[in-house]
Amino acid sequence: MPSNNDARKCNGARNSGAFAHGRILVIDDDESILAIISRFLSSEGHEVICAPGGVEAVDRFKSEKFDLVITDMYMPGMDGLDLIKKLKTINVNIPIIVLTAAGSISNVVQSLKLGAQNYMTKPFKVAEVSQVVQKALKTNQMFNFRKDFFDASLDHSRSVFILPSNLEHARQVTNFTDRLVGVFGFESTWMIQLALMEAITNAVVHGNGSDENKKVTVVVNFSKERLEISVEDEGDGFTTPDPASLKLESDIFAPSGRGLFLINSYMDELFFNDRGSKITMIKKR
Amino acid sequence: MNNLNIGIIRKSEYVLISVEGDLDLEGAAELKALLKRDFSIEDSVPQDFSHLVIDFSGAGAVSSSGIGLLASLQRSFNNSKKKMTLVKIPDPLRQSLIVTRLIGVFRICDDLAEAIR
Numbered sequence: 243m244p245s246n247n248d249a250r251k252c253n254g255a256r257n258s259g260a261f262a263h264g265r266i267l268v269i270d271d272d273e274s275i276l277a278i279i280s281r282f283l284s285s286e287g288h289e290v291i292c293a294p295g296g297v298e299a300v301d302r303f304k305s306e307k308f309d310l311v312i313t314d315m316y317m318p319g320m321d322g323l324d325l326i327k328k329l330k331t332i333n334v335n336i337p338i339i340v341l342t343a344a345g346s347i348s349n350v351v352q353s354l355k356l357g358a359q360n361y362m363t364k365p366f367k368v369a370e371v372s373q374v375v376q377k378a379l380k381t382n383q384m385f386n387f388r389k390d391f392f393d394a395s396l397d398h399s400r401s402v403f404i405l406p407s408n409l410e411h412a413r414q415v416t417n418f419t420d421r422l423v424g425v426f427g428f429e430s431t432w433m434i435q436l437a438l439m440e441a442i443t444n445a446v447v448h449g450n451g452s453d454e455n456k457k458v459t460v461v462v463n464f465s466k467e468r469l470e471i472s473v474e475d476e477g478d479g480f481t482t483p484d485p486a487s488l489k490l491e492s493d494i495f496a497p498s499g500r501g502l503f504l505i506n507s508y509m510d511e512l513f514f515n516d517r518g519s520k521i522t523m524i525k526k527r
Numbered sequence: 528m529n530n531l532n533i534g535i536i537r538k539s540e541y542v543l544i545s546v547e548g549d550l551d552l553e554g555a556a557e558l559k560a561l562l563k564r565d566f567s568i569e570d571s572v573p574q575d576f577s578h579l580v581i582d583f584s585g586a587g588a589v590s591s592s593g594i595g596l597l598a599s600l601q602r603s604f605n606n607s608k609k610k611m612t613l614v615k616i617p618d619p620l621r622q623s624l625i626v627t628r629l630i631g632v633f634r635i636c637d638d639l640a641e642a643i644r
Contacts, residue, residue, distance in 0.1 A: 319638075323584055324615060331618050352547070352585050407551055413530075432588070432619045439590055443552050490627060495602035500591040500627050507626045 254367040262379035264309030267509055269325065270298045270341065271317045275364075279312065282368045283375065296320025299329050308336065310378050315342040318491040323349065326356045333429050335385055337378040341366070392425045398465040399426075405442075405458045407450040407475075409439035412442040415460050419471070426464045427527070431488050433508035434469065434525055441521050443471040449475025449519060472522040485511075530587070531557055535565070541578040541643050542566065545583035550593030559596055568600070572607035579604065580642050584615040594623055601632055610634070613644040 264289050270276045273294070291308070294298040295317055303311070311329060315322035325480040326338055340353045342360040345350040351360045358372050359381065394447060399422065414440050424429045450456035456476040463470040488506050491499040506512050511524035531554035532579035548554060559622075562568040566576060579600075583589075597613070608613040612634045616624075624630040635640035 295610065327617050353629075355547075355585075409551070413549075436588055436590065436619065439551060441590060443592070447552065490563075494632065495598045495630065497595040497599040498591070500594055504623060505589050506628065 244382060249269075255370055259288070262383055263287050263289075264375075264377055264379045264382070265291070265307065266310045266312060266375070267291045267293060267299060267302060267308045268294045268401060269296065269311045270314040271295055274316070275314070275341070278294070279366075279371065282371060286372060288375070295320075295324040296328070297399045299325060303329055303332055303336075306336035309382050310375065311336055311338045312375075313338060313340060315340055315353065323352055323356060328355055330357045331432065334420075335382075335389075337382050337432070339374055339378055347479070355491075377381075389425065389427065391425060398463065401466075403458075403460040403462075405460065406454045407446040407452050407456050407458060408454055409443065409446055412439065412458075413441065413447060415462075419462050422462065422464055423469070426466070428525065429506070430525075434471075436504040437508045437523055437525075438471055440505050441471070441523065444501055444521070445473050445477075448480070449477035451477065467527055469525045469527075470522065471524075472520055474515075474520035477519055479515075482514035482518040485513065530554075531556060532585075533561055535561075535617075538643075541580050542576070543580045543582060543639075543643075545582040545585060549590070549594070551588065551590040552592040553592075555592040555596040563598070568603065570603055570606075572603055572609040575639040576609060578610040578612065578643070580612045580614060581637070582639065582642075583617060583620065584624045586617055586620070589617070589620040589623065591623075594629065595619075595628060595635065598629055599642070612636055612642045614639055 249466055263463055266283055268276060268279050268290060270293055276292050276294070280292050283290045289444055290301060293302060300384055313322050329336055329338065333356070337359040338357065338379045340350065340358045341364060342350055342361055344363050347360050354359065359378050362370060362374055403415050405415065416435050420431060425436055428434065442460065445458045446452060450458065459474045473520070481503065485506050488503055490503055505523060509523040510526045513522050514520060529549065530627065531546065531548040534547065536543040546558070550638070553638050567573050568576065601611055616635060624633070
């Protein structure tokens with residue numbers, strides 16, 4: 243029976259073959275559920291690690307590699323939604339299956355929006371567990387295969403977007419870039435996404451004055467060593483600040499003036515063209 | 528079209544605003560407009576308003592515009608001697624509040640029960 247005090251290994255078996263096997267982290271504050279799932283998954287040859295709560299699971303997840311996470315939705319302290327967000331911040335690609343009570347469809351929807359791959363409704367049948375776990379592990383295997391392929395074969399990539407001054411188009415670019423960030427194995431994906439969102443918003447709203455006839459050009463250059471993104475608007479430009487001396491407004495409650503500061507904090511290098519209509523941001527691997 | 532959904536629960540002791548989706552430029556403008564329209568919260572907070580609780584458990588990215596809105600709201604609540612609490616803020620927002628030196632300005636709780644106490 244799993245301990246209430248810490249996350250621990252329930253079974254170390256790992257086989258090979260067409261049936262996908264993996265290292266699975268299972269989180270539930272109900273020890274009986276934890277025991278049933280771990281016993282069943284172990285019998286199928288998976289390596290199962292059990293955690294009685296979100297805090298223990300996050301600690302374990304930070305220092306170990308897993309192929310799949312199965313988590314209860316309702317737990318004291320950190321609930322399933324909080325846990326998904328924390329795990330996805332650490333590894334955006336980890337497949338997560340959510341366990342939830344019947345009738346909790348709004349939480350299921352929210353968990354899927356946060357990146358959970360699938361869900362199971364309690365009470366569940368072990369055959370269903372096997373099927374859902376197989377699907378998740380095979381998807382993860384395919385992802386890892388692709389990632390290994392890109393790591394070995396893809397040297398660099400250059401994408402150029404020419405957008406109308408419209409924030410909805412900007413979101414599509416940040417989503418696209420986010421996927422490439424994963425392909426190239428960069429960490430801190432949310433920092434890159436936030437910096438890009440800030441830069442495009444500046445270009446659309448301040449550079450082009452939200453004039454949809456004016457374009458924003460976004461160039462995204464990925465290589466194995468670094469990511470370079472430039473965002474250029476068609477406005478008159480601004481007096482550009484020196485990134486080394488960027489400061490926050492003296493009024494801590496000011497409603498604006500933090501965008502460039504955040505970009506500078508989250509990217510490794512930042513520079514502008516002379517006219518002040520183009521920002522270039524670099525993140526090193 | 529932004530992806531923000533805003534839920535509102537009104538209780539006598541507090542108003543709970545649930546933010547689901549990105550609090551970016553458009554999302555922040557939408558939330559600001561809602562607070563003004565439904566609760567007359569702007570530069571000041573009405574005397575009969577008790578406590579604003581903003582639940583971020585469904586929130587996605589929070590940009591500088593979202594942070595700016597939170598900062599200016601906190602100023603309004605401070606000026607009116609009213610209480611505002613942020614609940615379940617995502618780790619990226621927590622980091623941005625640290626970077627922008629705003630982390631100590633807000634009352635931040637990890638669960639709703641604690642927030643509404």
